[in-house]
Amino acid sequence: MKYVKYIALIFIGFCIYSCSLLKIDTGTKPLPKRYLNIRIATQEYGNLMLDRIEYASDSIIKLTENRKTELEALQWKLNASIGISRVAYQISPELALLDTWAYAIEMENLINSSDGKKLFGNYYQVAKDAIVLNRKGIEEIALKQLPKRKEQKYLDFVKKHAKNFPMKSLKMNHEPVRESFLTYTNTPDSLAVQSVGSLAEVVADFSTTVAFTTNNTKKQFLWESQILAKENGLDTLNFNRVADSLNLRMMELIAVAEESPELLGEAIENFQQETKPIFDNINRQIETVFDDIEKERIAIDSIISRERRIIMNDINGLSETVVDKALSHVDKIIRDILFYVVLILFVIFFIPFTLGFFAGRIFTRNKKKKNLDS
Numbered sequence: 001m002k003y004v005k006y007i008a009l010i011f012i013g014f015c016i017y018s019c020s021l022l023k024i025d026t027g028t029k030p031l032p033k034r035y036l037n038i039r040i041a042t043q044e045y046g047n048l049m050l051d052r053i054e055y056a057s058d059s060i061i062k063l064t065e066n067r068k069t070e071l072e073a074l075q076w077k078l079n080a081s082i083g084i085s086r087v088a089y090q091i092s093p094e095l096a097l098l099d100t101w102a103y104a105i106e107m108e109n110l111i112n113s114s115d116g117k118k119l120f121g122n123y124y125q126v127a128k129d130a131i132v133l134n135r136k137g138i139e140e141i142a143l144k145q146l147p148k149r150k151e152q153k154y155l156d157f158v159k160k161h162a163k164n165f166p167m168k169s170l171k172m173n174h175e176p177v178r179e180s181f182l183t184y185t186n187t188p189d190s191l192a193v194q195s196v197g198s199l200a201e202v203v204a205d206f207s208t209t210v211a212f213t214t215n216n217t218k219k220q221f222l223w224e225s226q227i228l229a230k231e232n233g234l235d236t237l238n239f240n241r242v243a244d245s246l247n248l249r250m251m252e253l254i255a256v257a258e259e260s261p262e263l264l265g266e267a268i269e270n271f272q273q274e275t276k277p278i279f280d281n282i283n284r285q286i287e288t289v290f291d292d293i294e295k296e297r298i299a300i301d302s303i304i305s306r307e308r309r310i311i312m313n314d315i316n317g318l319s320e321t322v323v324d325k326a327l328s329h330v331d332k333i334i335r336d337i338l339f340y341v342v343l344i345l346f347v348i349f350f351i352p353f354t355l356g357f358f359a360g361r362i363f364t365r366n367k368k369k370k371n372l373d374s
Contacts, residue, residue, distance in 0.1 A: 030198040031093070038145045039093035042100055043208065045141055046088030049104070049134045050216075053080045056130035060123040069121040071230055072170060076120075076127065078223040079172045080107070085216055087174065089209045094146075098158060098177045101142045104135040105162040106174060119170065157184050 031039075057077035061070050087099035110116045111128050120127045142158075143151045158177070165175035181187075 031201055034145070035093045036201070038097050039205065041141050041145055042088050042093065042097045042138075043212070045138055046084050046100055047212070049088075049100075049138070050077075050081055050084055052130045052134055053077050054219075056126050060120055060126055063123055063126075064121060066121050067230060069123065071227060072119050072121075073123075073127075074223055074227045074230070075170045076172075078220060078227065079170060081216055081220055081223075083172050083174050085213065087176075089212060091205075095176075095178055095181065097138075097142055097145065098154070098181060099174075101138050102158045102161045102177050103174050104131075104138045105158060106165070106167045107131050107172065108135045109162055110167040110169075110172070113166075115169070157181065 054077050057073040060073040064070060064073075083103060084100065087103045088096055090096035090099065108131050111119070111124075111131050117124060139155075142154065146154050157180075161175075161177050161180050164180075167173065
């Protein structure tokens, strides 16, 4: 009986070790190392592209005194910020890389076009140098990260896409490569994204995207405000002219007060009448600017909310898959447990009883045989 207890303990340990509950498959395949490298490289270089464009744009704004060139520089970095954030931060690492690559080529095609050469005034080359560096950098990353022996195939694809969907202005509208790529590779839409990664990878990517979006939105809001201010004449030069005009009127008012005090009341009324249109105009322009800023803020909030909903839907879908997968094992777990319980009961009770029964029969038979012999 002592050995039976040991055997039972061994079976219990084996039962617990092999219990399916401890081996539930979450149903979420981690991304291959190559895809993780592509995602990190694309997002990091997307940030570098934006920094390079922002630096070039700020340089142009500091150097030029032309309002049109300033507006073009502001529009360039604003729209590039919006565009690159959309292409570089996607769920599919491969599509994000191809989209960012195509976006850089489209921007280079724009700056090399006849319309593009009219942009940025005397500082066209400053913008072009930054754009060319961005295209070369993302192309180098793409050719290094994408499958070997297919570099030319991918290069031909992105160039063709950029040619078919060119940027036509500094609005820099971009057609995503997804549909074109699926058609080019004869890939069904259902197989476009086979895995978004493990839950930990999805959460990490979500955190990175939210952090980038939050920081980028602040800059976009500032640049949009500067564009609206310049379009409505509320820039530094305009304020200087208004200040000079007010200073002139104040000097005239002081001269009247010193030379002809009896005319001071009439001079003040004239001053009020002359300056009232100036302040009314400023107030109207400021109200217009803030109305436009509020609209842009609402639009940006809606974009951020939409992106968060998409990512959260992916996470919710992933969670549901995990739960469904776990519940699907419950029936098997119960059957396994019942099997081991029956097996243990068999070992503990049936085997000793059977052995005792046969031992008793053998003992009785031997005893009868001895009695007969005697």
